[in-house]
Amino acid sequence: MTSRLAGLLHRRGRSSRLKRRLVALFLAIALLPLLPTTAEAADPPTPPRSAPAARSAVAAMQPGWNLGNTYDAIPDETSWGNPPVTRELLRKVKSQGFKSIRLPVTWGVHQGAAPDYTIDPAWMAKVRQVVDWALDEDLYVMINMHHDSWMWVNNLSTDHDAVLARYTATWTQIAAEFRDEPSKLVFESINEPTFSGTSSDDDNYRLLAELNRDFHRIVRESGGKNAARLLVLPTLYTNADQGRLDALAGELTSLRDPMVATTVHFYGWWPFSVNIAGYTRFDATSEQDLTGTFDRVYNSFVERGIPVIIGEYALLAYDHNRPGIIERGEVRKYFEFLGDYARRRKLTTMLWDAGQFLNRNTLQWRDPELFAQIKSSWTTRSGTASSDMVFLPKSSAVTSQTLTLNPNGTDFQGLRHGSRNLLKGKDYTVSGNQLTLTAAALTELAGDRAYGVDATLEARFSRGVPWRIDVISYDNPVLSDAAGNTNGLTVPTRFRGDMLATMEARYDDGSNAGPASWTSYQQWDTAFSAYTGDSIKLTSDFVNSLKDDSRVTLTFHFWSGATATYHVVRTGDTVTGSTA
Known part of the structure; x- marks a missing residue:
């Protein structure tokens, strides 16, 4: 992402100042489709088709993986929490x-002064080593100019000649270094291009087109295998709004180069991807956002x-260090759907991994079940269900529980607990897509009914990976009074087997409270969090946003369906919380 909101949400080791800058930039980009834009041409350009070699190369790159937070890290490869890269x-x-890796590289912090802007030979050698290792493993490699986009390239409008000279010098050195590498090495002109000091999208499109033309000229004129190397050009912000796609189509029409591909980025429907405005599930709105994005890039480019x-x-907001922002089953549904729809739209996908998926110290997947889901989506669909959790109130008798199956074109084949197949008719019933677990089966599975997960089932389908279902004993969470200050408020909480889903905040007059004043449902991490088993934390941003001496009613929503009401009042630098 521009700035890698993962630097904000799932990247460690960044300064708070940088994080604030990334948040502001990402929010501006994320909300662009909701804002008025300049008029778009009624008949956007129809660029020439890419060569069969370009299309086959991109197809052969599927699936891809990003070596994130490494050579793009500032100032060095281990600065953002990952170990040095190894061939292993x-x-x-x-x-x-x-089949491919994307190698994001930030060059600017490893360059000398004008006019040569010489790249540190030791840094170039590091990049070269990883490229060669990957090529030796028969992987395609895509290298780029990464955080330079917002560190200095973004000043092209206000410092045009100096920025263009530096951009030219940088790509001239990269092109010369790799001119004789095999064709499996691919160049990407710039990561998530953004420009400051401009007054319109038309200005931004013009600047990006100038950069891409310069990049194209430098690489092609450098000779060797660069004369026919696959070049990848991004849209403005790497965003898939139709105006961005049409502008890039115009660039391709002008270049008339058959060895080109285009690129955009996708991190999901923004409210769902960060847990704000009550979007805790991968629902129809999130699906529509994904299909609309992929349809636009397909119609604008792939079909042509x-x-x-x-x-x-x-x-x-997916981060192994901070579980709960997006519920595990909803994460799986998202990746399952994305992989399938990308395949149907003939899009090559490259997973952004800053260390939150693959543990680079142990070389093990942090969540093998999730990776199995991602991998399966490259070739087939998997069945899911309305939830991956069945909650049993500990304080009352066990009753039957029903989930809705989402077969996704597969056939439901049964339930399994460990090595035992559950019996249809006795342990569960199926009516249409309604799966009902019987009270008798749930009583046995719950065992001594300790709070938390008592048993885990697998719903098996004719294709894809099984769907996990946790049987959970719980009682309504209990919150306690608390005192804090403008640094935040820690609310002692006995979760009693339940898990927080989201939080609403309103003043007594019904208006919204919190940093996100446009919604009552505040954003996880920005306003609140619940990463430990003993408390819910209200952030400094949340308490500092509150009106002085005005009571705020919080409604905590839990995944069982339970809610808890809590009152907060800020008086000067003091914050108090009390149960309703």
Whole structure:
């Protein structure tokens, strides 16, 4: 992402100042489709088709993986929490079914002064080593100019000649270094281009077109295998709004180069991807956002013979260090659907992995079940269900529970607990897509009914991976009074087997409270969090946004369906919380 909101949400080791800058930039980009834009041409340009070699290369790159937060990290490869790259890492990536890697590189912090802007030879050698290792593993490699986009390239409008000179010098050195590398090495002109000091989209499109023309000229004129190397060009912000796609189509029409591909990024429907405005589930709105995005890039490019790479995809707030922002089953539904729809739209996808998926110290997947879902989506659909959790109130008798199956074109084949198949008719029944677990079966599965997960089932389908269902004993969470200050408020909480889904905040007059004043449902991490088993935390941003001496009513929503009401009052630098 521009700035890698993952730097904000799932990237460690960044300064708070940088994080604030990334948040502001991403929010501006994320909301662009909702804002008025300049008029679009009624008949957008129809660029020439890419060569068969370009289309086959991009197809052969599927699926791809990003070596994120490494050579793009500032100032060095380990600065954002990942270990040095090893050849074993690349072998692991290859062994897991990936056919390509994207190698984001930030060059600016490793360059000398004007006019030569010489890239540090040691840094170039590091990049070269990873490229060669990956090529030796028979992986395609895509290298780019990464965080330079917002560190100095974004000043093209206000410092045109100096920025263009530096951009030219940088790509001239990269092109010369790799001019004789095999054709499996691919160049991407710039990551998530953005420009400051402009007054319109037309200005932004013009600047991006100038950069891409310069990039194209430098690489092609450098000779060697660069004369026919596949070049990848991004839309403005790497965004898939139709105006961005049409502008890039115009660029391709002007270049008339058959060895080109285009790229956009996708991190999901923004409210779902960060848990705000009550979007806790991968619902029809999130699906429509995904299909609309992929349909637009398909219609604008793929259908016209120009390949498209989703150069980064994930979920903005998915982070193994902070579970709960997006519920596990909803994460699985998102990746299952994305992989299938990308395949149907003939899009090559490259997973953004800053360390939150593959543990680079152990070379093991942090969530093997999730990776199995992602990998399966490359070739087939998997069945899911309305939830991956069945909640049993501990304080009352066990009753039957029903989930809605989402077969996704597969056939439901049964339930399994460990090595035992559950019996249809006795342990569960199926009516249409309604799966009902009997009270008798749930009583046995719940065992001594300790709070939390008592048993895990697998719903099996004719294709894809099984769907996990946790049987959970719970009682309504209990909150306690608390005192804090403008640094935040920690609310002691006995979750009693339940899990927080989201939080609403309103003043007594019914208006919204919190940093996101446009919705009552506040954003996880920005306003609140619940990462430990003993408390819910209200952030400093949340308490500082509150009106002085005005009571706020919080409604905490839990995944069982339970809710808890809590009152907060800020008086000067003091914040108090009390149960309703």
